[in-house]
Amino acid sequence: MVPLSWYILLGVVLFVVGAAGVLLRRNILVVLMSLELLLNSVNINFIAFGHYHGDLRGRIFAIFVIAITAAEVAVALGILVALVRNKSTLKVDDVTMMKG
Amino acid sequence: MHLMCGTIANPVDSGRAIVRVGAASMGQGFFLLFAAVSVITALTVVLARNPIHSALALMACFLQISAIFVLLGAPLLAVIQIFVYVGAIMVLFLFVIMMIDVREAVLQRFVPGGNLPALVLLGLLGIEMLALVLWSDRFSATEPVAVSSGDEVRQLGTTLFADYLLPFEVASVILLAALVGAIVLARRESG
Known part of the structure; x- marks a missing residue:
């Protein structure tokens, strides 16, 4: 069988890649996609721990994470569409309307 | 593998052992394949300049992750992953990309070295997590605990x-x- 640490390492690599996308990219769409990547790496960890410890709660929490992710993406893309309609930009640095 | 086959004298048992070892290494091979493709597509998501390329790479990455869920004995989660992520979320992303003009975003340069504090933070984060995972002996389980058999x-x-x-x-x-x-x-x- 595949050792548990391999799954954890895959989660670590995907998390670092997703965090790099969130922190380094300036395009809002790519930042949102990298957030999805972060949540998926956490899901891998949940299911791997649940599988190797014989616990169903890992899968339950993964289901909740997927549901909350769907809600988050819907709201974020709605905000993005409203933002592009008001201020035609996709760069994170240009969105400083809330700054005093 | 050779050690295991050498110690078992009974040919039937050795055949079974070979089948088991073959299945185990096949699982490892599948895991390595899916993990490699998912990491490559994740890097494509972050590095691609065109958001449409990022979205398609993200879709491929989600498919690989659902295959990894199948390896983890959670086929229901794999199906949910494909339905929700590939079926709903990525379609939402592609619709939004179609609605807004991404040509300006394609033209802008992506310089990874532009943000030094973020790079340092990422390096520290990765090194810390790798060190924790590799040094700890809590993650060395190779066989999953047998759950009570039944309908998942x-x-x-x-x-x-x-x-x-x-x-x-x-x-x-x-x-x-x-x-x-x-x-x-x-x-x-x-x-």
């Missing part, structure tokens, strides 16, 4: 609706709020 979906549904009923209701309220919020946010101002 039935167990999952019973646990979800018996022990986690309140979080389930809260999640459905959050989904409803997100639905209403997305409609209100994306609606064009009517006068």
